[in-house]
Amino acid sequence: MDHFQYQGGKLFAEDVSVQSIAQEHGTPLYIYSRATLERHWHAFNDAVGTHPHLICYAVKANSNLGVLSVLAKLGSGFDIVSGGELARVIEAGGDPAKVVFSGVAKKPEEIRYALEQGIMCFNVESEPELQRINQVAQDMNQTASISLRINPDVDAGTHPYISTGLKANKFGIPRERAVAAYKLAHSLPHLNVVGMDCHIGSQLTQVQPFVDALDRLLLLVDELAEYGIHISHLDVGGGLGVKYLNERPPHPKEYAAAMAERMTGRENLKLILEPGRAIAANAGILVTQVEFVKEGDEKHFAIVDAAMNDLIRPALYAAWQDIIRVEQVTSAPTRTYDVVGPVCETGDFLGKDRQLAVAEGDYLAVRGAGAYGFVMASNYNSRCRPAEIMVDQQRVHVVREREKQKDLWKGEHKLT
Ligand SMILES: Cc1ncc(COP(=O)(O)O)c(C=O)c1O
Numbered sequence: 001m002d003h004f005q006y007q008g009g010k011l012f013a014e015d016v017s018v019q020s021i022a023q024e025h026g027t028p029l030y031i032y033s034r035a036t037l038e039r040h041w042h043a044f045n046d047a048v049g050t051h052p053h054l055i056c057y058a059v060k061a062n063s064n065l066g067v068l069s070v071l072a073k074l075g076s077g078f079d080i081v082s083g084g085e086l087a088r089v090i091e092a093g094g095d096p097a098k099v100v101f102s103g104v105a106k107k108p109e110e111i112r113y114a115l116e117q118g119i120m121c122f123n124v125e126s127e128p129e130l131q132r133i134n135q136v137a138q139d140m141n142q143t144a145s146i147s148l149r150i151n152p153d154v155d156a157g158t159h160p161y162i163s164t165g166l167k168a169n170k171f172g173i174p175r176e177r178a179v180a181a182y183k184l185a186h187s188l189p190h191l192n193v194v195g196m197d198c199h200i201g202s203q204l205t206q207v208q209p210f211v212d213a214l215d216r217l218l219l220l221v222d223e224l225a226e227y228g229i230h231i232s233h234l235d236v237g238g239g240l241g242v243k244y245l246n247e248r249p250p251h252p253k254e255y256a257a258a259m260a261e262r263m264t265g266r267e268n269l270k271l272i273l274e275p276g277r278a279i280a281a282n283a284g285i286l287v288t289q290v291e292f293v294k295e296g297d298e299k300h301f302a303i304v305d306a307a308m309n310d311l312i313r314p315a316l317y318a319a320w321q322d323i324i325r326v327e328q329v330t331s332a333p334t335r336t337y338d339v340v341g342p343v344c345e346t347g348d349f350l351g352k353d354r355q356l357a358v359a360e361g362d363y364l365a366v367r368g369a370g371a372y373g374f375v376m377a378s379n380y381n382s383r384c385r386p387a388e389i390m391v392d393q394q395r396v397h398v399v400r401e402r403e404k405q406k407d408l409w410k411g412e413h414k415l416t
């Protein structure tokens, strides 16, 4: 069930009218639904069934403390890519022992911090990184648990900027070097080899590339066993897509069940999934208000108060996200609009060629904005970043206050 639905012609977030939230908290404004986040997380967790597993939500998709705390309460694990994300997980009440640390360039101080906090595992992306983690662990008189990110060289069939599992991508260790890298890891005295991972890309709309990647990893797991290297978990990364327009991604249940099925008979191999977008994207909207309706010779523009600095996906990937009216009924005529923001860039748009009926002052909502929305926001044009709200049934929580102008130069110094 969708928790952003019209009731009596008004868009609701769970049990609260979106317009009432916008009027109270101003726009642009991100609104998330707790029930949706929970439903999506359970869809993954339940579908894996009885096979030993852990859902490690990819924090980068939406790292707001409100979001992380909701998932932490469900017992979620977390996939992080920086010391900052680990600090957020801990602050939100997440368990460091359920954290996997991904990313191609972890700094020594980040490795140290993660070891101090007792994370579950480092997802290592290169041989030099193995040496670095071994060195930090040695300095701390500890052992670090590691997994190697293997690049399975499968085509995820997604946008080139977010495809990560091809040889040409910077991520992971090529399959041909995998055995040697595992042998190296095994020989380093301050490393404990526990896992294998991959992540082939984001916004995938088919199960098959995931299955292919998993099969390739399983072959490698068996090969390693012949060398006496035994892996206790397999982490297949994230990447399951969502419906923005007419994509038909598999349901998380179908995806997770397919993964679990391939693991049949391997009960000693824990399955880890790192979904980000599939949990957060459709749990959030970005609400914006129409400032002006501008009639051009060739185009009509709906100029709104949200911009590329608030939601960069349309500008960066030409991503399409649905834009809908918050109040369905209007006397304004329906026209084809480019929905654009106030930033001084031609690329500053939220949507192009949209059939909309809009008038000054109307509220619009951009759907699918819960993932890679606020987290990618910037202060470009010295715009304050939006507030974030979490709706929980009829309760409205401000999970991040709107930035104030004085926040804009926090940490800056003028010369006298
Ligand atoms: C290692 C890793 N895990 C998980 C994710 C989450 O991906 P998604 O939001 O597509 O599920 C990403 C981002 O693509 C990633 O790089």
Ligand SMILES: N[C@@H](CCCC[NH3+])C(=O)O
Pocket: 060, 162, 202, 203, 313, 371, 372
């Ligand atoms: N930020 C991207 C996805 C990148 C995934 C991160 N590894 C998006 O908005 O679609």
